[in-house]
Amino acid sequence: MRAPVSGPAATTPLPPGYAAPPHQPPPGQVSPHQLPPGQFGPPHPALPGPPPVGSVPVPPRRRRAVLVASVVLAVTLLLCLAGGVSAFLVVRNLDAGEGAADPVAAVDGFLKAVYTEQNAEKAASLVCSEARDTERIESKIQEVADYAETYADPRFRWTQPQLDEQDAERAVVSTTLTVLTADERTTEQQLRFIVVEKTGWWVCDVI
Structure with missing residues (x-):
């Protein structure tokens, strides 16, 4: 009878159907202590890399300056137009004349008198x-006339x-009032007029 050989015990294959030891993960999964070669620690989701150079173009300073100037112009003109048109529609005097033949004619004539003929x-x-x-x-x-001294050749237009x-x-x-200047700046505003009938049609409010 041969004496037992000292050394590590040989691994005995498990018989078919025998369950894996508890410390072994199910097939297809990796144990926290048994990572694939070359991998250290648990996997992490990939972090987004920096955007490629040139993907976010920096606008030229000149265009930015023009945009700022245009916004300032738009705000200034809209404040003047919105407040100015309705500012002088307040109580004063009695009716004189016959008014316009219809509401549209009253509004169109009013805009021409203020912005074109002044x-x-x-x-x-x-x-x-x-x-x-x-x-008022x-x-x-007078404010409309003064625009010519502040802005380059301002022109006033409105839709029918x-x-x-x-x-x-x-x-x-209703109509849309637009202001254009010679240096290609523009701004516009929606206007709605209340027109009343008394011996003709009269502009009475702006909403």
């Missing part, structure tokens, strides 16, 4: 008595006034 008397003749203030109309028209609603005594007319 004629305070004509503009006042299209404003209802409850909202007429000659001094003259002040607004549209009749949004109307009954026998009141109408709502």
Whole structure:
């Protein structure tokens, strides 16, 4: 009888169907203590790398300066236009004249008198008595005239006034007012006018 040989015990293969020892992970999974070759520690999700150079273009300083100037111009003009058109529509005087033939004609004539002809008397003749203030109309028209000294050749345009609603005594007319300058700056504003009928149609408010 041969004596037992000293040394590490030989590994005995498990018979078919025999369950793996508890410390072994199920097939297809890696034990925390048994990582694939070359891998240290548990896997981590990949972190996004830095964006490639040139993927976010830096706008030129000149364009940025022009944009800032345009925004400032737009804000300035819109404040003047929004506040100015309605500022002089306050209570003053009595009706004089016959008004316009229809609501659209009243609004179009009013805009022409203020922004194209810069004629305070004509503009006042299209404003209802409850909202007429000659001094404020003259002040607004002077502001429009002063734009030429501040901006390069400002021009005022508006879309054809549209009749949004109307009954026998009141109408709502809308248009888009645009200001353009010679150096290609532009800004626009939506305007809605309340027009009333009393011996003709009169501009009475801006909403």
